[in-house]
Amino acid sequence: MTGPELKPIAAAPADFGTEPAGAEPGRWHGAFRRIVTGNGLISVLSVILALIAGAIMIAFTDPEVQRTAGYFFARPQDMLVAVWESVSGAYVALFQGAVYNFRVDGFAAGVKPLTETLKFATPLIAAGLGVGLAFRAGLFNIGGQGQMLMAAAAAGWVATSMNLPWPLHMLVAMVAGVVAGALWAGIAGILKARTGAHEVIVTIMLNHIAFYLLAWMLATQGILQAPGSNNPKTAAMAESAILPDILGPQYNLHAGFIVALIAVAFTWWLLERSSLGFRFRAVGENPTAAKVAGISVGRMYLYVMLIAGGLVGIAGVSQVLGTVTSGFGGDIDAGIGFDAITVALLGRSTPLGILAAGILFGAFKAGGFAMQASENVPIEIVLVVQSLIVLFIAAPPLVRAIFGLPQPGARRKPKRPKKPKKNAAQIAEEVSA
Template sequence: MIAATDDAVRESAGYLFAAPTDFFAAVWEAVWGAYTALFRGAVYNDRVDDFATQIRPLTETLKYSGPLIAAGLGVGIGFRAGLFNIGGRGQMLLAGAAAGYVGFKLDLPMIVHLPLAIVVGMAVAALWGGLAGLLKARTGAHEVITTIMLNWVAYYLVLWALKQSYLLQTPGSANPKSLPMKDTAILPDLLGDRFNLHLGFLLAIVAVAVMWWVMNRSTLGYRIRAVGESPTAARVAGIDVGRTYVTVMLIAGALVGLAGVNQTLGTTTSGVTPDLDAGIGFDAITVALLGRSRPLGILAAGLLFGALKAGGFTMQTSENISVDLVLVVQSLIVLFLAAPPLVRAIFRLPSKEAK
């Protein structure tokens, strides 16, 4: 794909048989240039002399990875319970809006203000996710449908609140945007003012550690895994499947809400906007799939996607490669993840479990 979108490659393809070395050289230059640009934009920039500038790409990757990891955990725990939580956008929007309201409205010392904003944001998102779990448990309503619809309900609720000056809108402004966060409610920088990496990344790492323990060392994790393997067998074994669904969606909402809090209090502290989720709610699905819904796998997948996002801009500016290529790569990842079971179904091949 990189070669096909490169002007030099297409030009040399016109006389491929007359000078094939020109074509292959152009392909190599295009691909090598793209990947080195990706590395410079995501990990280490060797074209500058200042060490702080050299490692800045890595800090950008970590910054982008934080909300992806948190939201991926929220989607992943749903997968482990057999639930498809695609309500990440709505949960992030409500969490960001709630945390933002606390962040710019209240006057408190930082030791109280920041934790309060984080907890309120996560709590609101947890309740929003728990609503889908309650509908699933009580009525059997499919979580895919309910979370999709709740995404839009959340979006228009936040949009409405951003048009009300007594709620989120900046007084005297016609734009749907809130006041900026107060300094006492902003996630502090981890490496100083020269870098954008903030405490949100460490919170995501803590969430990974907590979820690893919950899923692998706790009775709650055992119940979640049991329900995900077979709700019927879990019910026969005495597990309350409905309660487990509600619990899972509460936890999932809180984790996705952490991503929304990360955005509002760390990345976009200039104010709450209707697009604060930045597509992370849907990218988290791919992160969870690639990480096999395991906390450590989601951590690795989140770092990869953060690197793709950070390095994609450098690819575009230095090599004239469209940043949309990163979206194509993410889509291909999902395709390849889905390919093995699809191929087995088409050709009626035995599954790994059957072997």
């Protein structure tokens, strides 16, 4: 009886101890791959592409660039210098109008543009949170305009009709605005839950209803119209209801920014640490699976729209009690309700992302006026840049193709080991065989 056949032990390869071909990539390589295939990088690259497109438009609309283009082939350097001066001048003016003006004396005066950016960002952050929260639950809250208008109407009525001491007056006005925004969005939520009505159509129709309802209230004595006036405008807000300044009267930044930061923290806690937020995210990922798991999908739709409307209502309150304290008209929303959709998309519907996106768009608003005033750049170019950001965010494959980034889910093919080259003797032996 013979023993088991013994197989020879293969000799260790020359690269023993190194990572074999086809093995999983290392930790740092995996982290880098997650970054380049993640959504956050797409948002950053979308902003960069939009700024590049904006630079091209600034150059084409500059009169000096147009003049030097007439003799480009004779003296091309003149046109290149004109392009550089127009683009750099515009973006330097954007920086000075949005972050820091280094042409004025003193830090206190130089930092004022940053406070203007944060002021413009305050309602964008709050409204963006309302839109982004609904996105996470699978709903498209397009009714930010109507929710803002109703919140502004409720807060404005309390601020102009009631006589209460500070800070009670301010708190009551804020609560009234937040509740009004929540109830207005709750209409869409309950219709979605009970009848299956599409929230996009419902919220758009509610925008129109809110607009004309506010117009009626502004034209009616005893509701919102200023006493003794025929103009569709409210009276000035009572001093006891106004949001106080954060950094003093020399700046326009009010306490609404602090409220917006609290709303960011609350939304993060709601989505990431609470059981209700887990149910929101579960419904947003797969409503059918969430229903099978015992989650009341209709109830979640109602709850998320109520909370989202309350967050958007903070934006309306900050406009009425912090920015337009001398009275407001039917244009109090200033397009913020629709800009919030862009902010939520750029922020990937995450609270911290929405905070950063809101500050960025606040910088665009603050700096756009400086660009127009100092460099004669049309303010519409800033709006085009914002629209291009949305376009690029909506097309991640295009952004990845432009920058040569790998598509998500694509795995690198393992390299096949190279076959050793055969010498002449080996080739002759195979042929003879």
